[in-house]
Amino acid sequence: MGDESFKVDVIVVGAGLAGMVAAHEAVLRGRRVLLLDQEGPQSLGGQAFWSLGGLFMVDTPEQRRMGIRDSAELAYRDWMGSAQFDRSEDANPRKLAEGFIEWAAGDMRAWLQGFGMRWFPVVGWAERGGAGAGGHGNSVPRFHITWGTGTGVVGPFARLMQDYAAAGKLRLAFRHRVTRLVATDGAVTGVAGEVLEDSDAPRGQSTSRNVTGDFEHTAEAVILTTGGIGANHDLVRQHWPKDRLGPAPRRMVSGVPDYVDGKMHAIAAKAGAGLINEDRMWHYCEGVQNWEPIWPNHGIRILPGPSSMWFDARGDRMEAPCLPGFDTLSTLGRILQAGEHSWFILTQKIIEKEFALSGSEQNPDLTSGRWGEVLKARLGKGATAAVEAFKEKGADFIVAEDLETLVSRMNALTPETPVALEHIRAQIKARDGQLGNPFAKDAQITAIRGARNYRGDRLIRTAKPHAILDPANGPLIAVRLNILTRKSLGGLHSDTHGRVLTPARTILPGLFAAGEVCGFGGGGYHGYNALEGTFLGGCLYSGRLAGQHA
16 A cells, blocks of 8 residues: 555545545544545546436525425425335434435535535426325425536545545555455454456446455544445345335346445445345336446436336336336336336427436536536437437337337337237327317326426426327337336445444444445435435435544
Protein backbone atom coordinates (compact mmCIF):
# COMPACT_ATOMS: atom_id res chain seq x y z
CA MET A 1 0.00 0.00 0.00
CA GLY A 2 3.00 2.26 0.11
CA ASP A 3 3.51 4.63 3.04
CA GLU A 4 3.15 2.39 6.09
CA SER A 5 3.34 5.42 8.42
CA PHE A 6 -0.27 6.20 7.54
CA LYS A 7 -2.19 5.29 10.72
CA VAL A 8 -5.67 4.05 9.91
CA ASP A 9 -8.60 4.87 12.17
CA VAL A 10 -11.40 3.73 9.85
CA ILE A 11 -11.40 1.24 6.97
CA VAL A 12 -14.17 1.62 4.39
CA VAL A 13 -14.66 -1.42 2.15
CA GLY A 14 -16.26 -0.39 -1.13
CA ALA A 15 -15.65 2.87 -2.99
CA GLY A 16 -19.19 3.38 -4.26
CA LEU A 17 -21.47 6.25 -3.29
CA ALA A 18 -22.18 5.03 0.26
CA GLY A 19 -18.49 4.33 0.85
CA MET A 20 -17.38 7.73 -0.35
CA VAL A 21 -20.01 9.51 1.76
CA ALA A 22 -18.98 7.49 4.81
CA ALA A 23 -15.32 8.27 4.18
CA HIS A 24 -16.13 11.97 3.76
CA GLU A 25 -17.99 12.14 7.07
CA ALA A 26 -15.21 10.26 8.86
CA VAL A 27 -12.55 12.61 7.48
CA LEU A 28 -14.59 15.60 8.65
CA ARG A 29 -14.29 14.16 12.18
CA GLY A 30 -10.52 14.00 11.89
CA ARG A 31 -10.47 10.25 11.31
CA ARG A 32 -7.78 8.80 9.05
CA VAL A 33 -9.48 6.64 6.45
CA LEU A 34 -8.39 3.75 4.27
CA LEU A 35 -10.82 3.28 1.36
CA LEU A 36 -10.55 -0.13 -0.32
CA ASP A 37 -12.15 -1.42 -3.51
CA GLN A 38 -11.60 -4.54 -5.58
CA GLU A 39 -12.02 -2.59 -8.83
CA GLY A 40 -9.61 -0.01 -10.26
CA PRO A 41 -9.57 3.78 -9.94
CA GLN A 42 -11.62 4.08 -13.12
CA SER A 43 -14.56 2.58 -11.19
CA LEU A 44 -14.55 5.05 -8.30
CA GLY A 45 -18.21 5.69 -7.49
CA GLY A 46 -19.45 2.18 -8.20
CA GLN A 47 -22.98 1.46 -9.40
CA ALA A 48 -24.29 4.95 -8.73
CA PHE A 49 -22.30 6.24 -11.71
CA TRP A 50 -24.64 4.32 -14.02
CA SER A 51 -27.85 5.55 -12.43
CA LEU A 52 -30.31 8.15 -13.67
CA GLY A 53 -29.47 10.20 -10.59
CA GLY A 54 -33.02 10.23 -9.25
CA LEU A 55 -33.50 11.29 -5.63
CA PHE A 56 -36.58 11.03 -3.43
CA MET A 57 -37.04 14.45 -1.85
CA VAL A 58 -40.07 15.97 -0.17
CA ASP A 59 -41.62 19.47 -0.34
CA THR A 60 -38.91 20.97 -2.53
CA PRO A 61 -38.85 24.18 -4.59
CA GLU A 62 -38.91 21.99 -7.70
CA GLN A 63 -42.15 20.37 -6.54
CA ARG A 64 -43.75 23.66 -5.57
CA ARG A 65 -42.91 25.22 -8.93
CA MET A 66 -44.71 22.31 -10.62
CA GLY A 67 -47.79 22.81 -8.45
CA ILE A 68 -47.10 19.75 -6.27
CA ARG A 69 -48.12 19.97 -2.63
CA ASP A 70 -46.09 17.54 -0.56
CA SER A 71 -45.23 17.08 3.11
CA ALA A 72 -43.30 14.83 5.44
CA GLU A 73 -46.62 13.51 6.77
CA LEU A 74 -47.81 12.47 3.29
CA ALA A 75 -44.43 10.95 2.46
CA TYR A 76 -44.52 8.99 5.73
CA ARG A 77 -47.98 7.58 4.94
CA ASP A 78 -46.84 6.61 1.45
CA TRP A 79 -43.66 4.98 2.75
CA MET A 80 -45.37 2.96 5.44
CA GLY A 81 -48.15 1.88 3.08
CA SER A 82 -45.45 0.64 0.72
CA ALA A 83 -43.05 -0.84 3.28
CA GLN A 84 -45.71 -2.90 5.09
CA PHE A 85 -43.28 -3.66 7.91
CA ASP A 86 -44.53 -6.86 9.58
CA ARG A 87 -41.53 -8.55 11.23
CA SER A 88 -39.96 -8.14 14.64
CA GLU A 89 -36.61 -7.47 12.98
CA ASP A 90 -38.18 -4.47 11.19
CA ALA A 91 -37.77 -2.24 14.25
CA ASN A 92 -34.45 -0.75 13.13
CA PRO A 93 -35.42 -0.56 9.44
CA ARG A 94 -38.54 1.38 10.45
CA LYS A 95 -36.45 3.82 12.52
CA LEU A 96 -34.09 4.33 9.58
CA ALA A 97 -37.06 4.95 7.28
CA GLU A 98 -38.47 7.55 9.67
CA GLY A 99 -35.10 9.27 9.88
CA PHE A 100 -34.67 9.26 6.12
CA ILE A 101 -38.11 10.78 5.49
CA GLU A 102 -37.36 13.55 7.99
CA TRP A 103 -34.05 14.22 6.22
CA ALA A 104 -35.60 14.07 2.73
CA ALA A 105 -38.15 16.69 3.83
CA GLY A 106 -35.54 18.75 5.66
CA ASP A 107 -31.79 19.18 5.23
CA MET A 108 -31.14 16.76 2.37
CA ARG A 109 -31.56 19.18 -0.53
CA ALA A 110 -29.52 21.97 1.05
CA TRP A 111 -26.76 19.51 2.00
CA LEU A 112 -26.53 18.24 -1.57
CA GLN A 113 -26.66 21.77 -2.96
CA GLY A 114 -23.58 22.46 -0.90
CA PHE A 115 -21.75 19.93 -3.10
CA GLY A 116 -22.94 21.74 -6.22
CA MET A 117 -25.85 19.46 -7.14
CA ARG A 118 -28.86 20.83 -8.98
CA TRP A 119 -32.00 19.13 -10.31
CA PHE A 120 -34.01 18.96 -13.51
CA PRO A 121 -37.08 21.17 -12.94
CA VAL A 122 -39.70 18.57 -13.97
CA VAL A 123 -40.17 16.23 -11.01
CA GLY A 124 -40.87 12.63 -12.04
CA TRP A 125 -43.79 10.57 -10.77
CA ALA A 126 -42.44 7.07 -10.22
CA GLU A 127 -44.20 4.11 -8.55
CA ARG A 128 -47.70 5.62 -8.58
CA GLY A 129 -49.28 2.65 -6.86
CA GLY A 130 -52.88 2.35 -7.97
CA ALA A 131 -54.28 -0.19 -5.51
CA GLY A 132 -55.56 2.18 -2.83
CA ALA A 133 -54.68 5.29 -0.85
CA GLY A 134 -53.30 3.27 2.04
CA GLY A 135 -51.19 0.93 -0.08
CA HIS A 136 -48.03 1.13 -2.13
CA GLY A 137 -47.07 4.15 -4.17
CA ASN A 138 -46.18 7.81 -4.31
CA SER A 139 -49.24 10.04 -3.93
CA VAL A 140 -47.35 12.86 -5.67
CA PRO A 141 -44.27 13.21 -7.90
CA ARG A 142 -41.05 13.07 -5.84
CA PHE A 143 -38.40 11.76 -8.26
CA HIS A 144 -35.80 14.54 -8.65
CA ILE A 145 -33.34 13.87 -11.47
CA THR A 146 -29.92 15.34 -10.73
CA TRP A 147 -28.30 17.39 -13.47
CA GLY A 148 -25.53 15.13 -14.69
CA THR A 149 -27.55 12.02 -13.72
CA GLY A 150 -25.56 9.48 -11.70
CA THR A 151 -22.30 11.12 -12.69
CA GLY A 152 -23.56 14.36 -11.15
CA VAL A 153 -24.22 12.60 -7.84
CA VAL A 154 -20.95 10.65 -7.79
CA GLY A 155 -18.69 13.39 -9.12
CA PRO A 156 -18.50 15.69 -6.09
CA PHE A 157 -17.67 12.83 -3.72
CA ALA A 158 -15.13 11.29 -6.10
CA ARG A 159 -13.34 14.63 -6.27
CA LEU A 160 -13.39 14.87 -2.48
CA MET A 161 -11.77 11.43 -2.19
CA GLN A 162 -8.97 12.51 -4.47
CA ASP A 163 -8.54 15.80 -2.59
CA TYR A 164 -8.44 14.01 0.76
CA ALA A 165 -5.89 11.55 -0.60
CA ALA A 166 -3.70 14.40 -1.85
CA ALA A 167 -3.92 16.04 1.59
CA GLY A 168 -2.89 12.84 3.38
CA LYS A 169 -6.23 12.42 5.15
CA LEU A 170 -7.31 9.33 3.22
CA ARG A 171 -5.63 6.46 1.40
CA LEU A 172 -7.14 4.87 -1.69
CA ALA A 173 -6.33 1.20 -2.23
CA PHE A 174 -7.80 -0.11 -5.46
CA ARG A 175 -7.74 -3.75 -6.62
CA HIS A 176 -7.90 -4.83 -2.97
CA ARG A 177 -10.45 -7.60 -2.50
CA VAL A 178 -11.45 -8.24 1.11
CA THR A 179 -11.92 -11.95 1.83
CA ARG A 180 -11.95 -11.90 5.64
CA LEU A 181 -12.83 -9.61 8.52
CA VAL A 182 -10.23 -9.71 11.28
CA ALA A 183 -11.70 -10.21 14.75
CA THR A 184 -10.07 -9.75 18.16
CA ASP A 185 -11.85 -10.66 21.38
CA GLY A 186 -15.25 -10.58 19.69
CA ALA A 187 -14.72 -7.23 17.95
CA VAL A 188 -13.95 -6.54 14.29
CA THR A 189 -10.51 -4.94 14.21
CA GLY A 190 -9.52 -5.05 10.55
CA VAL A 191 -9.72 -6.66 7.14
CA ALA A 192 -7.61 -9.08 5.15
CA GLY A 193 -7.65 -10.13 1.54
CA GLU A 194 -5.99 -10.32 -1.84
CA VAL A 195 -4.39 -7.75 -4.10
CA LEU A 196 -5.57 -8.25 -7.69
CA GLU A 197 -3.49 -7.45 -10.74
CA ASP A 198 -4.04 -4.02 -12.25
CA SER A 199 -6.68 -3.70 -14.94
CA ASP A 200 -7.30 -0.98 -17.50
CA ALA A 201 -10.74 -2.34 -18.42
CA PRO A 202 -13.23 0.51 -18.80
CA ARG A 203 -15.64 1.20 -15.95
CA GLY A 204 -18.28 -1.50 -15.61
CA GLN A 205 -16.52 -4.14 -17.69
CA SER A 206 -15.32 -7.41 -16.16
CA THR A 207 -11.84 -7.26 -14.68
CA SER A 208 -9.17 -9.85 -13.96
CA ARG A 209 -9.31 -11.82 -10.71
CA ASN A 210 -5.65 -12.85 -10.86
CA VAL A 211 -4.04 -12.44 -7.43
CA THR A 212 -0.64 -10.74 -7.08
CA GLY A 213 -0.37 -10.52 -3.30
CA ASP A 214 -2.23 -10.27 -0.03
CA PHE A 215 -2.86 -7.68 2.67
CA GLU A 216 -4.10 -7.22 6.20
CA HIS A 217 -4.94 -3.90 7.86
CA THR A 218 -6.25 -3.01 11.28
CA ALA A 219 -8.38 -0.10 12.42
CA GLU A 220 -10.70 1.00 15.20
CA ALA A 221 -13.72 0.64 12.89
CA VAL A 222 -14.60 -1.08 9.62
CA ILE A 223 -17.46 0.17 7.43
CA LEU A 224 -18.85 -2.21 4.81
CA THR A 225 -20.36 -0.54 1.73
CA THR A 226 -20.03 -3.39 -0.76
CA GLY A 227 -23.46 -3.38 -2.39
CA GLY A 228 -26.02 -6.08 -3.04
CA ILE A 229 -26.41 -9.33 -4.95
CA GLY A 230 -27.94 -8.25 -8.28
CA ALA A 231 -25.32 -9.75 -10.60
CA ASN A 232 -25.22 -13.06 -8.71
CA HIS A 233 -28.31 -14.69 -10.20
CA ASP A 234 -27.78 -17.92 -8.27
CA LEU A 235 -27.92 -15.96 -5.02
CA VAL A 236 -30.94 -14.00 -6.26
CA ARG A 237 -32.74 -17.27 -6.95
CA GLN A 238 -31.67 -18.69 -3.58
CA HIS A 239 -33.39 -15.82 -1.74
CA TRP A 240 -36.27 -15.38 -4.20
CA PRO A 241 -39.62 -14.97 -2.33
CA LYS A 242 -41.56 -17.76 -4.03
CA ASP A 243 -44.50 -17.32 -1.68
CA ARG A 244 -45.00 -13.71 -2.81
CA LEU A 245 -43.76 -13.62 -6.38
CA GLY A 246 -43.91 -17.20 -7.60
CA PRO A 247 -40.95 -19.21 -8.91
CA ALA A 248 -37.76 -17.38 -9.74
CA PRO A 249 -37.19 -16.84 -13.47
CA ARG A 250 -34.71 -19.11 -15.18
CA ARG A 251 -33.64 -16.26 -17.42
CA MET A 252 -32.96 -12.71 -16.23
CA VAL A 253 -30.84 -9.81 -17.45
CA SER A 254 -28.47 -7.91 -15.16
CA GLY A 255 -28.97 -4.28 -14.29
CA VAL A 256 -25.63 -4.10 -12.45
CA PRO A 257 -21.98 -4.97 -13.25
CA ASP A 258 -20.73 -8.44 -12.36
CA TYR A 259 -18.80 -7.26 -9.29
CA VAL A 260 -22.16 -6.79 -7.52
CA ASP A 261 -21.96 -10.38 -6.31
CA GLY A 262 -23.04 -10.26 -2.66
CA LYS A 263 -19.95 -12.06 -1.38
CA MET A 264 -19.47 -9.69 1.53
CA HIS A 265 -22.74 -10.85 3.08
CA ALA A 266 -21.29 -14.28 3.77
CA ILE A 267 -17.90 -12.87 4.83
CA ALA A 268 -19.57 -10.61 7.38
CA ALA A 269 -21.83 -13.40 8.61
CA LYS A 270 -18.77 -15.58 9.22
CA ALA A 271 -17.41 -12.80 11.44
CA GLY A 272 -20.61 -12.75 13.49
CA ALA A 273 -22.87 -10.31 11.62
CA GLY A 274 -26.62 -10.85 11.39
CA LEU A 275 -28.51 -10.82 8.09
CA ILE A 276 -32.22 -10.02 7.81
CA ASN A 277 -34.87 -9.61 5.10
CA GLU A 278 -32.78 -11.32 2.42
CA ASP A 279 -36.00 -12.37 0.68
CA ARG A 280 -36.92 -8.74 0.04
CA MET A 281 -35.58 -7.55 -3.28
CA TRP A 282 -36.34 -5.12 -6.06
CA HIS A 283 -36.20 -6.26 -9.66
CA TYR A 284 -37.70 -4.52 -12.64
CA CYS A 285 -40.19 -5.90 -15.15
CA GLU A 286 -39.21 -3.69 -18.11
CA GLY A 287 -35.70 -4.95 -18.85
CA VAL A 288 -34.34 -5.13 -22.40
CA GLN A 289 -31.06 -6.54 -23.60
CA ASN A 290 -28.49 -3.84 -24.20
CA TRP A 291 -27.50 -3.97 -27.86
CA GLU A 292 -24.17 -2.38 -26.84
CA PRO A 293 -23.39 -4.16 -23.54
CA ILE A 294 -20.81 -2.99 -21.02
CA TRP A 295 -21.02 -5.82 -18.49
CA PRO A 296 -22.09 -9.47 -18.95
CA ASN A 297 -25.80 -10.03 -19.66
CA HIS A 298 -26.26 -6.27 -19.54
CA GLY A 299 -29.88 -5.18 -19.33
CA ILE A 300 -31.37 -1.68 -19.47
CA ARG A 301 -34.66 -0.67 -17.90
CA ILE A 302 -37.30 1.12 -19.92
CA LEU A 303 -38.82 3.96 -17.91
CA PRO A 304 -42.27 3.96 -19.49
CA GLY A 305 -45.04 6.50 -19.48
CA PRO A 306 -48.53 5.17 -18.78
CA SER A 307 -49.83 4.48 -22.32
CA SER A 308 -48.21 1.27 -23.60
CA MET A 309 -50.52 -1.74 -23.45
CA TRP A 310 -48.95 -4.45 -21.28
CA PHE A 311 -49.54 -8.13 -22.04
CA ASP A 312 -48.27 -11.20 -20.21
CA ALA A 313 -46.50 -14.07 -21.97
CA ARG A 314 -49.86 -15.66 -22.90
CA GLY A 315 -51.06 -12.48 -24.55
CA ASP A 316 -53.50 -11.44 -21.80
CA ARG A 317 -53.62 -7.74 -21.04
CA MET A 318 -52.59 -7.11 -17.45
CA GLU A 319 -55.02 -5.37 -15.14
CA ALA A 320 -54.53 -2.47 -12.74
CA PRO A 321 -52.34 -1.82 -10.80
CA CYS A 322 -50.11 -3.70 -13.25
CA LEU A 323 -49.77 -0.70 -15.53
CA PRO A 324 -46.54 0.93 -16.74
CA GLY A 325 -44.93 2.89 -13.92
CA PHE A 326 -47.41 2.03 -11.17
CA ASP A 327 -46.49 -0.97 -9.01
CA THR A 328 -43.28 -2.84 -9.79
CA LEU A 329 -43.56 -5.86 -7.48
CA SER A 330 -47.27 -6.47 -8.07
CA THR A 331 -46.54 -6.44 -11.79
CA LEU A 332 -43.54 -8.74 -11.33
CA GLY A 333 -45.70 -11.30 -9.55
CA ARG A 334 -48.40 -10.98 -12.20
CA ILE A 335 -45.94 -11.56 -15.03
CA LEU A 336 -44.56 -14.70 -13.39
CA GLN A 337 -48.04 -16.20 -13.19
CA ALA A 338 -47.97 -16.58 -16.97
CA GLY A 339 -44.30 -17.00 -17.88
CA GLU A 340 -40.98 -15.21 -17.59
CA HIS A 341 -41.40 -12.31 -20.00
CA SER A 342 -44.10 -9.84 -21.00
CA TRP A 343 -44.87 -7.51 -23.89
CA PHE A 344 -45.46 -3.83 -24.48
CA ILE A 345 -47.49 -2.99 -27.57
CA LEU A 346 -47.47 0.69 -28.50
CA THR A 347 -47.23 3.18 -31.33
CA GLN A 348 -44.56 5.48 -32.66
CA LYS A 349 -46.38 8.41 -31.05
CA ILE A 350 -46.15 6.71 -27.65
CA ILE A 351 -42.49 5.77 -27.93
CA GLU A 352 -41.59 9.33 -28.97
CA LYS A 353 -43.25 10.91 -25.96
CA GLU A 354 -43.07 8.28 -23.24
CA PHE A 355 -40.03 6.04 -23.54
CA ALA A 356 -36.93 6.81 -21.54
CA LEU A 357 -34.09 4.47 -20.65
CA SER A 358 -32.57 4.23 -17.21
CA GLY A 359 -28.93 5.10 -16.74
CA SER A 360 -26.43 7.89 -17.21
CA GLU A 361 -25.08 6.43 -20.47
CA GLN A 362 -28.57 6.29 -22.02
CA ASN A 363 -29.36 9.92 -21.22
CA PRO A 364 -26.45 11.95 -22.58
CA ASP A 365 -28.53 15.14 -22.61
CA LEU A 366 -29.32 15.03 -18.88
CA THR A 367 -25.83 13.72 -18.14
CA SER A 368 -24.32 16.68 -20.00
CA GLY A 369 -26.30 19.10 -17.81
CA ARG A 370 -26.88 21.38 -20.82
CA TRP A 371 -30.35 22.79 -21.40
CA GLY A 372 -29.90 22.94 -25.16
CA GLU A 373 -29.19 19.23 -25.34
CA VAL A 374 -32.22 18.42 -23.16
CA LEU A 375 -34.62 20.55 -25.20
CA LYS A 376 -33.35 19.06 -28.45
CA ALA A 377 -33.63 15.47 -27.18
CA ARG A 378 -36.89 15.70 -25.22
CA LEU A 379 -38.97 18.17 -27.23
CA GLY A 380 -37.63 17.62 -30.72
CA LYS A 381 -39.10 15.33 -33.35
CA GLY A 382 -38.90 11.61 -32.69
CA ALA A 383 -37.78 9.67 -29.64
CA THR A 384 -34.41 10.29 -28.03
CA ALA A 385 -31.42 9.00 -29.97
CA ALA A 386 -30.85 6.27 -27.36
CA VAL A 387 -34.44 5.00 -27.66
CA GLU A 388 -34.35 5.10 -31.46
CA ALA A 389 -31.10 3.10 -31.38
CA PHE A 390 -32.75 0.42 -29.25
CA LYS A 391 -35.78 0.40 -31.55
CA GLU A 392 -33.50 -0.18 -34.52
CA LYS A 393 -30.87 -2.50 -33.01
CA GLY A 394 -32.31 -3.97 -29.82
CA ALA A 395 -33.01 -7.70 -29.87
CA ASP A 396 -36.28 -7.20 -27.96
CA PHE A 397 -37.81 -4.55 -30.24
CA ILE A 398 -40.17 -5.28 -33.15
CA VAL A 399 -41.55 -2.67 -35.54
CA ALA A 400 -44.31 -3.37 -38.08
CA GLU A 401 -46.88 -1.48 -40.13
CA ASP A 402 -49.76 -3.80 -39.24
CA LEU A 403 -50.82 -6.00 -36.33
CA GLU A 404 -50.61 -9.26 -38.29
CA THR A 405 -46.94 -8.73 -39.06
CA LEU A 406 -46.23 -7.50 -35.53
CA VAL A 407 -47.74 -10.57 -33.85
CA SER A 408 -46.04 -12.90 -36.33
CA ARG A 409 -42.66 -11.44 -35.42
CA MET A 410 -43.48 -11.56 -31.71
CA ASN A 411 -44.15 -15.29 -32.03
CA ALA A 412 -40.94 -15.78 -34.00
CA LEU A 413 -39.04 -14.18 -31.11
CA THR A 414 -40.75 -16.34 -28.46
CA PRO A 415 -41.92 -19.49 -30.30
CA GLU A 416 -42.21 -21.42 -27.04
CA THR A 417 -45.00 -19.07 -25.88
CA PRO A 418 -46.94 -17.83 -28.92
CA VAL A 419 -49.76 -15.32 -28.58
CA ALA A 420 -52.99 -15.38 -30.61
CA LEU A 421 -53.44 -12.61 -33.17
CA GLU A 422 -57.22 -12.29 -32.77
CA HIS A 423 -56.98 -12.31 -28.98
CA ILE A 424 -54.46 -9.44 -29.10
CA ARG A 425 -56.55 -7.58 -31.68
CA ALA A 426 -59.74 -7.86 -29.62
CA GLN A 427 -58.08 -6.45 -26.50
CA ILE A 428 -56.55 -3.50 -28.36
CA LYS A 429 -59.85 -2.74 -30.14
CA ALA A 430 -61.67 -2.77 -26.80
CA ARG A 431 -59.15 -0.31 -25.39
CA ASP A 432 -59.31 1.92 -28.47
CA GLY A 433 -63.09 1.93 -28.22
CA GLN A 434 -62.87 3.77 -24.89
CA LEU A 435 -61.49 6.93 -26.49
CA GLY A 436 -64.66 8.17 -28.16
CA ASN A 437 -65.80 10.41 -25.30
CA PRO A 438 -64.39 11.88 -22.08
CA PHE A 439 -65.77 9.00 -20.01
CA ALA A 440 -64.19 5.55 -19.76
CA LYS A 441 -64.29 2.42 -17.63
CA ASP A 442 -60.84 1.30 -18.76
CA ALA A 443 -58.46 1.79 -15.82
CA GLN A 444 -55.49 2.56 -18.03
CA ILE A 445 -57.35 5.22 -20.04
CA THR A 446 -58.39 6.80 -16.75
CA ALA A 447 -54.77 6.67 -15.54
CA ILE A 448 -53.50 8.30 -18.74
CA ARG A 449 -55.96 11.14 -18.40
CA GLY A 450 -55.05 11.52 -14.75
CA ALA A 451 -51.35 11.65 -15.59
CA ARG A 452 -51.95 14.43 -18.09
CA ASN A 453 -53.48 16.53 -15.33
CA TYR A 454 -49.90 16.92 -14.04
CA ARG A 455 -48.21 19.42 -16.32
CA GLY A 456 -44.85 17.69 -15.98
CA ASP A 457 -46.29 14.49 -17.44
CA ARG A 458 -48.30 16.36 -20.04
CA LEU A 459 -45.19 18.23 -21.16
CA ILE A 460 -42.66 15.44 -21.57
CA ARG A 461 -43.95 12.06 -20.35
CA THR A 462 -47.50 11.24 -21.46
CA ALA A 463 -48.75 11.03 -25.03
CA LYS A 464 -52.14 12.39 -25.99
CA PRO A 465 -54.57 9.41 -25.90
CA HIS A 466 -55.00 7.90 -29.32
CA ALA A 467 -56.09 4.67 -31.01
CA ILE A 468 -53.28 2.15 -31.22
CA LEU A 469 -54.73 0.44 -34.30
CA ASP A 470 -55.10 3.68 -36.28
CA PRO A 471 -52.33 3.56 -38.93
CA ALA A 472 -51.92 7.33 -38.62
CA ASN A 473 -50.33 6.77 -35.21
CA GLY A 474 -47.95 4.04 -36.35
CA PRO A 475 -45.90 2.15 -37.01
CA LEU A 476 -46.77 -0.41 -34.34
CA ILE A 477 -44.06 -1.45 -31.90
CA ALA A 478 -43.77 -4.49 -29.64
CA VAL A 479 -41.11 -4.83 -26.95
CA ARG A 480 -40.31 -8.08 -25.21
CA LEU A 481 -39.66 -7.26 -21.58
CA ASN A 482 -37.31 -9.33 -19.43
CA ILE A 483 -36.91 -9.48 -15.66
CA LEU A 484 -34.02 -7.17 -14.79
CA THR A 485 -32.16 -7.82 -11.54
CA ARG A 486 -31.29 -4.73 -9.57
CA LYS A 487 -31.48 -4.10 -5.80
CA SER A 488 -31.36 -5.97 -2.49
CA LEU A 489 -33.89 -4.62 0.02
CA GLY A 490 -32.41 -6.64 2.91
CA GLY A 491 -28.93 -7.39 4.17
CA LEU A 492 -26.75 -6.73 7.20
CA HIS A 493 -28.81 -5.83 10.25
CA SER A 494 -27.70 -2.42 11.52
CA ASP A 495 -28.92 0.20 13.97
CA THR A 496 -29.53 3.93 13.63
CA HIS A 497 -25.80 4.65 13.99
CA GLY A 498 -24.88 2.18 11.24
CA ARG A 499 -23.49 -0.34 13.73
CA VAL A 500 -23.86 -3.93 12.57
CA LEU A 501 -25.75 -6.29 14.86
CA THR A 502 -25.28 -9.99 15.53
CA PRO A 503 -27.99 -12.61 14.91
CA ALA A 504 -28.90 -12.11 18.59
CA ARG A 505 -29.39 -8.38 17.81
CA THR A 506 -26.51 -7.22 19.96
CA ILE A 507 -23.89 -4.80 18.64
CA LEU A 508 -20.93 -6.39 16.86
CA PRO A 509 -18.14 -4.04 18.04
CA GLY A 510 -16.07 -2.36 15.37
CA LEU A 511 -18.30 -3.15 12.39
CA PHE A 512 -20.54 -0.67 10.54
CA ALA A 513 -22.49 -0.86 7.28
CA ALA A 514 -24.05 1.52 4.78
CA GLY A 515 -25.77 1.38 1.42
CA GLU A 516 -27.19 -1.67 -0.27
CA VAL A 517 -25.20 -4.16 1.80
CA CYS A 518 -27.53 -3.28 4.70
CA GLY A 519 -30.67 -2.87 2.59
CA PHE A 520 -29.82 0.85 2.33
CA GLY A 521 -30.17 1.16 6.09
CA GLY A 522 -31.01 -0.96 9.10
CA GLY A 523 -31.23 -4.18 7.14
CA GLY A 524 -34.10 -3.07 4.92
CA TYR A 525 -35.49 0.43 5.36
CA HIS A 526 -37.72 0.05 2.30
CA GLY A 527 -39.65 -2.87 3.75
CA TYR A 528 -41.21 -4.80 0.88
CA ASN A 529 -41.48 -1.98 -1.68
CA ALA A 530 -39.35 0.93 -2.82
CA LEU A 531 -40.71 4.34 -3.79
CA GLU A 532 -37.83 5.08 -6.22
CA GLY A 533 -35.13 7.68 -5.68
CA THR A 534 -34.57 5.93 -2.37
CA PHE A 535 -31.59 3.84 -3.50
CA LEU A 536 -29.16 6.69 -4.07
CA GLY A 537 -30.85 8.52 -1.22
CA GLY A 538 -30.34 5.53 1.04
CA CYS A 539 -26.65 5.39 0.15
CA LEU A 540 -26.29 9.06 1.04
CA TYR A 541 -28.24 8.79 4.28
CA SER A 542 -26.79 5.55 5.64
CA GLY A 543 -23.29 6.53 4.47
CA ARG A 544 -23.53 9.73 6.50
CA LEU A 545 -24.68 7.85 9.61
CA ALA A 546 -21.90 5.29 9.45
CA GLY A 547 -19.22 7.90 8.78
CA GLN A 548 -20.44 10.08 11.64
CA HIS A 549 -20.24 7.26 14.17
CA ALA A 550 -17.43 4.93 13.08
